[in-house]
Amino acid sequence: MIALLRGTLLEKSPNQAIVDVAGVGYDVTIPVSTYSALPNPGAEVRLRIHTHVREDAIALFGFNSAEEKQVFEKLIGVSGIGPKLAITILSGLAAPDLIRAIRNSEIERLVRIPGVGKKTAERMVLELKDKLIAPAAADGATPEQPALSEIDRDVLSALLNLGCARPVAESAIRRARAAGAGEDFEPLFRRALEFVR
Structure with missing residues (x-):
């Protein structure tokens, strides 16, 4: 591919x-x-x-960015959203704004995107709310959590692939970091696994 x-x-x-x-x-x-x-x-x-x-x-x-591609791939995993509609959705809202709208269940904002009806917007929120990482705040506002580094995101992806729920995985990564797991993928991943319950 x-x-x-x-x-x-x-x-x-x-x-x-x-x-x-x-x-x-x-x-x-x-x-x-x-x-x-x-x-x-x-x-x-x-x-x-x-x-x-x-x-x-x-x-x-x-x-243009890895974030856009990741959001696109999450969108096409939602029932009823094909690649063309996913491109339209990303054209209607920039990736960070789209992630915030989905995580905050802003249905009324999502239905303003051409081609997105209420049912599609509700499915996006239902299926993606816990699968999208909150973007770092660019306007001085405090983000919901500290921004994850690239290694953190890789470890998060690995934990999610193992079936961990996102909140549990994010918490495990933060705890592993606090426990001094280091900057490399493997030690951080193995330490985070210890905190997954």
């Missing part, structure tokens, strides 16, 4: 980028937030890619 493209940006529009990688032009569907971050055509560009395979097509969805 294609996970990343780095090459020359040939064309861009608010929902599409064409990237030349070693002479091959890849057609990538993107959200508006990624479009805003793209350089002018002719410049080098790097996009994180989600490859979506169907019986009749292979589609590439590109993102």
